[in-house]
Amino acid sequence: MEVRIIFNYTSEIKSSFENTDMEVEKIISSLKKELDMDKEVLFRIEFILRELINNSIEHGNKMNLEKKVMLQVEVLSRIVTIDVIDEGEGFDLDKVILHIKNKELLRIRNRGLLSIIGFGFKLKVNGGHVICVGEI
């Protein structure tokens, strides 16, 4: 079975939420145009992208505009891989997920990573490098 890279996008983002908006809009627009993905799939990918990039900006790079987030988005057949690298020390994913699962429904924060997992995507963390893979 042939597996083709049908989409590949790399970028370097300075750490601000406004820059997240610009990058995500570019990526989603390209995915829509080049791969004709449906609305729901694009919504999920956009949510995941925003979550991963914003986490890197806020927690990894501490909102320091001089620090960068490296981003790669790749689509191979139906598999989407999102690589995000920040300049932070990283985090223990298992500890964070366990901590979140113990929290109340009306908690103010900590929904993003659970949402990504809920979408059926897998997360792997190695220092400031987060890899997110899922099938669309």
Add this chain to the structure above:
Amino acid sequence: MEISLQNGKAICVVNDNIVASNVKSLTEILRTALKDCDDYEEIIVDLSKTESIDSMGITFLIALYKKYNTSDIRVKLIGVSDAMLKIFNMLKLVDIFDIQQ
């Protein structure tokens, strides 16, 4: 965001995405608009023009609920897209909010 008062309802039409870059300003607009009003029984947030939401946008909605939903005031979400409803279901927010599509 456009906010109007009609028949005891505060109707908030969000004309934008609800994401990290704008939640602070949306929060302030809402707070300012509702601060001097005590004549409403329902806050209706119309999301029909909102294409994207992130986790901070969801935080905005939950904070709105926590602040304003009381025994005298209800918070309702309308115009919710299928994709957004799926994530609300996944996060069990449908157990909290009155949601209409």
